[in-house]
Amino acid sequence: MSTKQNKIAEVIEASTAQFTAQCYELYEVPSLGALVRTGDIYGIVAHAETTGMEPGRKPIARGKDAATEEAVYKDSPQLKKLLRSEFTAAVVGYRKEGKIHQYLPPQPAKIHAFVYLCPPEEVDEFSKSFTFLNILINSAFSVPAEEVIASSLRQMSHVREDSRSFLVSAGKELANLLASNIARVRNILEKLKID
Amino acid sequence: MTDKLGIVVNASLEKGVEVRLDAPVSVEDMVVGRYVTIEGQKRRFFGMITDVRLGVTDESLSISPPDVSDPFIADVLNGTSNFGQIHVTPMLTIGGDADAIAEGPQPVKTIPAHYCAVNLATEADIENVFGKEDKQRFFVGNPLDMETKLCLNLEEFVKRSNGIFGKSGTGKTFLTRILLIGILQKSKAVNLIFDMHSEYGWKGTHEGGAPVKGLKQLFPSNVAVFTLDEESSRRRKVATDYVVKIGLNEITPEDVSILRSTLNLTDLAVEAAYQLRKVLGKDWLNKVLNLGEEELEDLLKASNIHEGSLQSLKRGLGTIGRLGFVVPEAKDDAVKNILDYLQQGRNVVLEFGRYQEIAAYLLVANLLSRRIYSSYQRKMEEAIAADSDALKPRPLVITIEEAHKFLNPEVADKTIFGTIAREMRKYNVSLLVIDQRPSGINEEVMSQLGTKITCLLDNERDIDAVLSGVSGKNELKSVLARLAPKQQALIFGHAVPMPVAFQPREYGSAASYKDFTSSSPSSPEKPPEDIEKLWE
Numbered sequence: 171m172s173t174k175q176n177k178i179a180e181v182i183e184a185s186t187a188q189f190t191a192q193c194y195e196l197y198e199v200p201s202l203g204a205l206v207r208t209g210d211i212y213g214i215v216a217h218a219e220t221t222g223m224e225p226g227r228k229p230i231a232r233g234k235d236a237a238t239e240e241a242v243y244k245d246s247p248q249l250k251k252l253l254r255s256e257f258t259a260a261v262v263g264y265r266k267e268g269k270i271h272q273y274l275p276p277q278p279a280k281i282h283a284f285v286y287l288c289p290p291e292e293v294d295e296f297s298k299s300f301t302f303l304n305i306l307i308n309s310a311f312s313v314p315a316e317e318v319i320a321s322s323l324r325q326m327s328h329v330r331e332d333s334r335s336f337l338v339s340a341g342k343e344l345a346n347l348l349a350s351n352i353a354r355v356r357n358i359l360e361k362l363k364i365d
Numbered sequence: 366m367t368d369k370l371g372i373v374v375n376a377s378l379e380k381g382v383e384v385r386l387d388a389p390v391s392v393e394d395m396v397v398g399r400y401v402t403i404e405g406q407k408r409r410f411f412g413m414i415t416d417v418r419l420g421v422t423d424e425s426l427s428i429s430p431p432d433v434s435d436p437f438i439a440d441v442l443n444g445t446s447n448f449g450q451i452h453v454t455p456m457l458t459i460g461g462d463a464d465a466i467a468e469g470p471q472p473v474k475t476i477p478a479h480y481c482a483v484n485l486a487t488e489a490d491i492e493n494v495f496g497k498e499d500k501q502r503f504f505v506g507n508p509l510d511m512e513t514k515l516c517l518n519l520e521e522f523v524k525r526s527n528g529i530f531g532k533s534g535t536g537k538t539f540l541t542r543i544l545l546i547g548i549l550q551k552s553k554a555v556n557l558i559f560d561m562h563s564e565y566g567w568k569g570t571h572e573g574g575a576p577v578k579g580l581k582q583l584f585p586s587n588v589a590v591f592t593l594d595e596e597s598s599r600r601r602k603v604a605t606d607y608v609v610k611i612g613l614n615e616i617t618p619e620d621v622s623i624l625r626s627t628l629n630l631t632d633l634a635v636e637a638a639y640q641l642r643k644v645l646g647k648d649w650l651n652k653v654l655n656l657g658e659e660e661l662e663d664l665l666k667a668s669n670i671h672e673g674s675l676q677s678l679k680r681g682l683g684t685i686g687r688l689g690f691v692v693p694e695a696k697d698d699a700v701k702n703i704l705d706y707l708q709q710g711r712n713v714v715l716e717f718g719r720y721q722e723i724a725a726y727l728l729v730a731n732l733l734s735r736r737i738y739s740s741y742q743r744k745m746e747e748a749i750a751a752d753s754d755a756l757k758p759r760p761l762v763i764t765i766e767e768a769h770k771f772l773n774p775e776v777a778d779k780t781i782f783g784t785i786a787r788e789m790r791k792y793n794v795s796l797l798v799i800d801q802r803p804s805g806i807n808e809e810v811m812s813q814l815g816t817k818i819t820c821l822l823d824n825e826r827d828i829d830a831v832l833s834g835v836s837g838k839n840e841l842k843s844v845l846a847r848l849a850p851k852q853q854a855l856i857f858g859h860a861v862p863m864p865v866a867f868q869p870r871e872y873g874s875a876a877s878y879k880d881f882t883s884s885s886p887s888s889p890e891k892p893p894e895d896i897e898k899l900w901e
């Protein structure tokens with residue numbers, strides 16, 4: 171892989187259907203719905219959070235006398251060590267022998283594996299098929315799946331020349347997948363038309 | 366628009382085939398009556414669209430419809446959650462292997478498998494089923510919304526009695542003219558037309574346009590115009606060939622009996638006619654009309670006729686006697702004349718001129734047809750006895766309008782037309798009946814009609830009467846009820862491999878006359894010129 175890859179995080183928890191990664195930089199979390207890759211495995215960011223390093227210990231408020239939020243961090247440089255940003259990605263496919271398959275890989279991601287943000291060409295290649303939507307529809311995250319799907323499709327549409335027709339095709343796929351639950355379809359469509 | 370419409374999603378032999386339309390196909394382009402083909406796994410099916418519906422995958426869409434003013438939402442849902450459906454009634458199948466193709470279209474005995482593709486029928490499909498214009502096939506119109514020529518095998522058509530139906534002003538007369546031209550050009554049969562409103566022979570009316578040409582103007586050497594009303598014909602500048610008179614001595618009690626309700630006669634009065642004929646002989650009617658008081662009294666005494674009945678009868682007969690074409694004794698034999706023309710292969714149109722009252726029409730059509738028929742009967746029997754096809758009289762098609770007046774349950778047994786309709790051309794005579802009230806026609810007669818062509822009907826009973834006994838009746842009903850109010854018709858029965866809704870070809874423009882007259886002007890059996898010369 172080329173060195174220009176956008177390496178952003180490292181896997182700290184992995185299962186067949188999802189993996190969690192810690193970002194190298196505090197707050198430098200990929201957007202909700204973004205396509206990321208670790209090894210041969212593709213994931214879509216389905217949830218992200220920033221918490222204290224020590225489990226169960228909440229940070230305390232520090233900015234009462236600070237003029238700006240930036241000043242809070244400047245005054246306490248150790249904060250960057252005490253806090254961490256993580257995200258969870260739903261596994262939506264993997265690459266095998268050069269070809270992308272939109273179904274779950276036989277093995278989960280490895281711990282400490284690097285996670286990359288996919289560049290536009292890769293997003294374009296991945297989004298040629300909509301099979302991954304079915305995986306997202308059927309996953310349970312703390313974020314509603316409709317939000318993840320809509321956000322992911324919006325981002326994918328940006329790398330396309332004809333983003334409208336991309337969204338229409340994706341919408342049709344959803345309408346077919348969710349044929350008997352049109353309320354969910356409409357919910358997603360409402361979020362797609364915003365851009 | 367693409368020709369692929371959608372896929373089969375459900376089917377039963379009883380109820381037909383459900384087709385889900387592909388997204389780009391608009392339900393609004395799907396009209397009832399159009400032909401489609403279904404590409405089954407082993408055979409092709411031909412069917413007709415008999416219903417069009419909207420479907421949703423989720424009922425909640427009907428309860429709270431999406432915001433389709435947003436084109437994005439509309440585009441997505443169209444063809445996915447909202448889709449069009451058509452109901453197709455399969456009519457025929459063509460097998461996939463070479464043998465089956467050679468056998469041609471067969472009745473439907475199975476259904477297509479799941480998800481078979483459904484296409485609009487192409488010109489080639491229609492031609493495959495109905496055949497091309499040829500020696501026997503006549504171009505009658507176009508299947509609805511298609512450019513293809515729909516051809517009717519007229520040699521087959523005239524083998525049975527046929528009916529043309531439709532409410533007033535739907536195009537029955539125009540369609541009949543077209544078929545008569547077809548019979549004249551493509552079959553060996555010859556026509557006798559009882560032309561109540563004088564619209565077939567020389568010229569006919571055309572709503573909102575100049576009069577249209579009649580048959581004689583188009584085919585002067587094949588058509589003769591006879592008239593009952595010379596004066597009217599002359600006024601309309603019709604070149605008539607013969608003036609028909611009916612002698613009182615030609616009218617029989619049977620003729621009177623079918624006029625019973627028209628002339629308002631009692632049953633006893635009709636009974637009296639039969640008795641009088643027995644007592645007074647062939648010239649009974651003349652005598653009854655000219656009897657003095659005393660003679661009448663004697664007559665009543667001698668027979669057991671009730672005075673009231675006789676008066677009723679006299680009144681009725683008086684109406685007949687006053688018809689201008691009725692004479693005490695006809696000098697000429699009209700029947701013989703008509704038969705002569707027919708035997709030469711000339712089609713005869715009998716114009717009624719001003720005598721448009723139904724009594725005149727019933728009387729004349731029945732009387733002449735009865736005698737023509739018995740002549741045919743005699744000749745056929747002779748030909749059969751001599752075992753000679755050459756002796757057989759030319760097949761005859763008799764066209765009558767207001768057919769229910771002749772064929773209603775009360776009189777169908779008494780009129781000659783009831784007999785002809787039931788006999789299926791045993792004696793080479795068949796009928797072409799035209800009617801706007803088919804429910805008035807005797808059921809048995811209706812069931813004997815080989816091919817029925819019906820324009821729009823809106824009375825439920827008429828629709829039922831026309832479609833009675835047809836398979837796929839309910840589906841055809843919805844096609845029939847949705848025909849345009851003019852110049853569209855549904856044809857089904859003996860002469861067509863499957864029912865088809867069509868638009869009769871245009872009649873009345875200069876171009877149409879040219880098309881009608883250019884295709885093989887009559888007698889295809891006629892040997893070519895040079896062979897004829899050899900015999901001189």
Ligand SMILES: Nc1ncnc2c1ncn2[C@@H]1O[C@H](COP(=O)(O)OP(=O)(O)OP(=O)(O)O)[C@@H](O)[C@H]1O
Nearest residue numbers: 533534535536537538539571572852869870871872
């Ligand atoms: N094939 C046709 N070509 C051109 N015009 C037609 C054709 N068929 C019907 N029409 C139009 O429809 C009108 C009515 O047709 P037509 O006189 O044949 O009706 P009908 O059914 O015989 O009516 P009625 O029951 O009153 O006799 C015609 O005057 C003509 O304008």
Ligand SMILES: [Mg+2]
Nearest residue numbers: 534537538539
């Ligand atoms: Mg008419």
